Amino acid sequence: MLDAQIVNQKLESFATLQNSELFTKLETSEKGLIQAEAETRIKIYGRNVIKDRPKLHALIQFISNFKNPLVIILLVVSTISFVTGETVNGSLVAGMVLMSVTFNFWQEYKANTETDKLKAGIASISSVIRGGSRVEISTSELCLGDILVFNAGDLVPGECRILSSKDLYINQSALTGESFPAEKHATPIKIGDSEIAKMTNILFQGTSVISGTALAVVLKTGTKTEFGKIAESLAQNDSENEFTKGIGNFSMLTMKVVIFFVLFIFFVNALLKQNIIEALMFSVAVAVGLTPEFLPMIMSVTMAKGSMMMSKKGVIVKKLSAIPTFGSMDILCTDKTGTLTQDKIRLVKYIDTRGEYSEKVFSFSYLNSYFQTGISNPMDQAVIDFKKVDVSSYSKIDEIPFDFNRKRMSVIVGDNTNSHYLITKGAPEEVLGCCKLSPTEDHPGLLDKYLELSNEGYRVLAVATKILPNTKKVYEAEDEYDLELIGYIAFLDPPKEDALDAINKLEEMGIEIKIITGDNELVAKRICKEVGVNIKGVLLGHELRGLTHEELLHKVENLTIFARFSPDDKNRVIKAIKENKHVVGYMGDGINDSPSLKSADVGISVSNSVDVAKESADIVLTRKSLHLLADGVVEGRKTYANTMKYIMMGLSSNFGNMFSVLGAVIFLPFLPMLPIQILLNNFLYDISQITIPTDNVDSEYIKKPRRWNMKFIRNFMFVFGPISSLYDYVSYFALYTLFSSQPGNFQTGWFLESLATQTLVIHVIRTRKIPFIQSRPSKFLLLSTLTGVSIGWLIPHTKLGAFFGFSPLQPQVLLLIAGIVLTYLITVELAKQLFFRRFKEQLNYN
Template sequence: MSIPEIITTETPWTSNYEAALKQLHADPEHGLSAAEAVRRLDLYGYNRIESGKKINPLMIMVNQFISPFMLLLAIAAGLSFFFQEWLDGIAIMAVIVINAVIGFFMEFQAERSMEALKKLTIVPARVLRDGRLSEIPSEELVSGDIIFIEGGDMVTADARVIKSTQLQTDESALTGESLPIEKNVSVLPEKTPLAERYNMLYKGTFVTNGNAYALVVQTGMHTELGTIASMVQKAGQAATPLEKKIRSFSKKLIWMTVILLVIIFIAGIINGQNLVQMMETSIALAVAAIPEGLPIVSTLALAFGMLRMARHNVLVKKLSSVETLGGTNVICTDKTGTLTQNKIEAAFIQINEGASRINLDIAGASIKWMDGNEIEDRAAYDQLCCIAALCNTATYYSEGGTEKESGDPMEVGLLKMVYCGHTKQLDYIKEYPKLDEVPFSSDTKVMATFHGSKQGYYIAAKGAVEELLHSCTSVLEGSEVVALDESKRNNWLNYAEQRAQSGLRMLAFAYRNTSEKESYFLHQLTLAGLIGFIDPPRPEVSQAIAECKSAGIKVVMITGDHPATAKNIALQLGLANQEDEVMHGNAMKPYAELTAEDKTKWLNTSVFARVSPAQKLDLVSLYQEKKMVVGMTGDGVNDAPALKKADIGIAMGQRGTQVAQEVADMVLKDDAFSSIVLAIKQGRTIFDNIRKFIIFLLSCNMSELFVIATAAILNLHFQLFPIQILYINLITDVLPALALGVTKAAPHIMERKPFSSSEPIIDRERWKALFVYSSVIAIATISAVFASHGLLHADEAWNTDLCNNILFYTLIFSQVLHVFNMYFERGVSFFKSEVFTNRYVWYAVFACTILALSAYWIPAIRDVLKITIHGWKDWSIIIVFAFLSLLINQLLKRLKVII
């Protein structure tokens, strides 16, 4: 057998498998020959997920230094070394190196996501070659191969089913479908969604039951998994909002610093100051004006937030992601395993006498009846429990709080219901030993078992409602068995249809007592009732969603599951209202074709069902187009592209695939959606703290600029020396800023709307406050000099050294006390603010005071800084005016002049 070129089939689910075999020149009995397999391998390539272009570690490191702020710090360090300010220069270089190293390791880790995709393919495959079933590396599979799979196997290529026996697969990682999918060989329409292609198998999914022979139709990057891998490669990770804001802030700071320094330098020259001295002063001010502590304090603040979150099972891979989540205003979340428990449980019981929703209390081994208890004592309910226990091949038991289960998830759910009832499964099995069985078949969609009993024999059956009703001739009404006429049959079908539309998966249960042993017993059954199953929501999610809403965050469910199931879960969680529509993936146009009306409809929708990976990516893109900060949660391979594209990707730690965890920015170890609320609060706190220490650093540094500028322009008798400016900078730029970086959350932080992604770190209101703070400190500092001279030394000539010392110490203590102004929530008492109650702030104030006084106490430092101050009266002036600056700023805050 030989083919001249690569042959592929783009839509193999649309034709019968014989046509697919013919198109790929495949032999279902003998498979490919070894020679033909090698030839096709050369044509098709290996069945592996390509990782794309490798990232050069050297370029990752180089990129850490390409930012305006890093350039500014490098210039400042160079100037410090030029003027032999070794300590300051070394400190700035240390900041540059530390931040570069941290950034390098974070980015290098993020680029490992494709390696996780490749690991999914490192498994063997059983393939028919030269008429024999043999095992080969899955990488060597080619289109046209016939593979054999059975329960527990991973599907190693996209394949068309050609022969199956009770085949079921778990495709939740690829499609989001929570229940196992029954597979068959039937032909399907061309536009059938991925989750409903029941005749196809897809690479990276798992077989949960049965076995099958299948024709390989796509391998490697041409598979659905490969398509997702391509999207992961193309989905660029945009700069985080924090990175964008700091970049923008850095540019503004550069221009402000340059303009002020030029003014100061020109004013000094005009007033006759020494040229060299003015150059040194200007450079010292440049170093002082640049808050070189900003990158390291930001990093430490984010790291501290990361540690806090780790204690609550939230692992953050990128430091900047902590702040990003705080600004998130829309969270796109998967349903299966994220909002729900990814377990199948009995949730509804319908018998002739009535119906009720139920909740299983496994710990208490009891059933909570949600709509009354009129069912529990009925004969039909007893029959349902008996059938559920007997017509079952799964196992389940709970002992000492530990649950053990195996088998089909739906059958496990039935056994949990029996476990919570009056009679246990083992008791039923002892009373009704199994003698024969009709296994479930995708053709009949019914399972039945034949049992012995004291009265004769007992038949138990369960299956799809419409199918099992064909085998029923009667129905149990109360304690009476009555004929099942056409009218009653339609009523039961309507019950099932109504509940299916509400998101339940319905099964019918029937039985029959007989005195004779039968070889075929699936007939003349008595219908006992219906049981509806659902993947139950996680109990804590409703509260978490409510908190998100109060915080101004929109929560959107995006799932590959059935629309009715998605709507039902959304209603239970308060995510949607009864009148809200679910958008089906089939109704979603490609992103490039969206009209303004389509976009508005998408933005107003809270629940999306049957959504493909590409559509998830489109949704994230739309939200980002509208300047929204997008958080994307997920656990499957199908979530990976959107996780990477989103501003912050959040993967599940327990049920999440390795692909999702590698691509995501943070991982929830406990899979709890509620942990996201904690992360949002921490993210908002971090952003608040970053704002606080930036405003603190800038207002302190700007107050120095104002003092120097005023003295230069007015040609005053006193001025700060360059070495003094650097010493002030050393004291006030680090410890108080670090303390602000670990401040706890403001009291009402979760009642605010999210920060806009376009909102700068320092907005107009805070720039106003910053200038006022700086001006008050500068005025108080200069006023202290005049007060000292006018009140204490009026009969003396101006003492330049004393004036310099008063200026020096008043500025230091004013800046240290200024840290207590760094709270911005209106209506909060000064003494109860998060800053005043932060013990680290008090430690910083104490340490800064000791450092400032050491310049007076230690002779060597005193000589270098030219400290000559004497007498307690001058010290009193310093303390009074330092506190006066704090009091004035507090008064302005109370009067709402500033925030």
């Protein structure tokens, strides 16, 4: 019976074994398992399937949007309103909640209607040997110990150990980030080579065969594979991003302040006026007036507007709250392959032994690539695609195919002079060993040039030639001697054409770039140099695994490149950067990027990414232009700015109103405003602010990342709230002096003053510049605020005024109130300038 613990053994324990030891350990053979044994193993260890997150019904998704703390507060207020008979009040608040929740649900539901992408990366049919016969079966029916047959184009359906292979190249860039195909063979590796990139005899699920053939035994299936582990991590609950955390903290602050003041006002009013019902109704109306019930809708509309703007530019926003978080992002971590680079190997250098460009080197390289018929690889294709060479005067005589022992291949061609040319191309160490002079003894500079190119991050091949007599038609590897080294050809997965400009733009916007890749550090350094990323430091995967958590938190701030990283390594770095109080974006396109896309504050994928990466991302770039990243950041900062305008405006007026109402309840012999008047005031005020999402944002504001800072918000509240209260008390004094025995006139006057001050103050608070002169609002915001105030000021002079308990006021009283409003706005402007000078160090946080 197969050892039950074998499924939990590490891959390196299998990678070190000989084939006979593998067969013994897995209780299988080259003939494969018999069908009955396979069925038994499937029952014990499970089918080869990935368990991803269950899909929620649309109704459940809709209901989950009510978990927002601010939404819960508003629902409580709405419920109390209905219970106390204030149906208009309750309906208004409930309607705002429903509208904002519907906005969020619909936008995110549309962005997540794609079918299950996780399983798309796995082959559906595999060729397996069962009972000595080769059969085709569903990949879900594979089990531990099955023998698989691989050919070019096959996808790997589970973790496998190679038993035998011929010219095998694997594309595992989606898992490791390597740009170049990985050479694979059956030779056991040394103990300790646990990095994916170094496990040369292991095939990983989700990778694909570029060329060659192989026979392999299945070691792990389903969730035990690297792909399966990633899928399981993606099935965990989403973490909060920067914006949702900020909203949650603001909601808690609002709830505490509102509860305290409303209860205090209720008890004081009930005690002094001896009318509990009136005190309760007034307190509920005050609660509605103090609660920013339009904030969820303002956020939803603002983010939906940003989403629509981004979609026109080719960006799909899957999670609305990711838009403002995008704007708060101050560190962008990215894999390089397919994101910064083109994910296509290109020839970039062809030089002679002196390091100078040589057409001779290119011509012979072209002949070698053109006439070879062995393993198809991207480097040969890159040579052929670079430019065309006329080969009509040459004919192929023979070729000596590539093999993994020689690590080179040769083509023998003849020309019209009847000479034969043996052209060898391959790994520089191997080719140099076949040349006339030993580079380490006679020409050390030849090897230095290769090392120099390698250290610059290029994949380098040496090119050597030899003129032969035309007496032979068949050549062997033994003929590869006394060659003349003519030069080197160098390859690179080059950066995308717009990467340099996009990276520069992001850095100008205050976003630091960090590269996290499974590829080697030399290639990563080269790409950073190409795209203009300043390298502060480099950390390798094996070095990371030797660091404690505290050491990593300190070290990560001064690093730019993280190379040879596994998916777990990447995730650990992302979490460490977040723990250091940064807002982290992660951009990636491979299977290995999926956990990091999920852990980051905002996950960004690209058009050519694997489906599981798109599934994990919050934002998907549908075009390859990296400038979309910068455009997305701008939209994110605009969204954040307009959301903060509503919050700051509400803080300056609502917090002040709390003190104003408290004072009025204590000192006035009547209510400062009737409950129905408070509701009308609140309704007109909120409706006038619904156009905030359309407002212009100052260019200076979007130059730096902006983040939530509750200290800044409290400071703002404690400065501008009392200013609002001060002018309310000025209005109280003036109106009480005029109408001490006329409550209706007093209430009308304070209604007009309160509506005008809290509505028009948005024009002062929306910018740090001088309003209307240095910064102009959108025409929609200007129109809505003026309309809201005008309607409110006209109602007392219409028949509708009597319904709300208003009394018409004389022109001189209206002029007095207008003067108070104007003076208030000027005072707020002066206070604003002083405030931002005083709290300059906190400006990046709002």
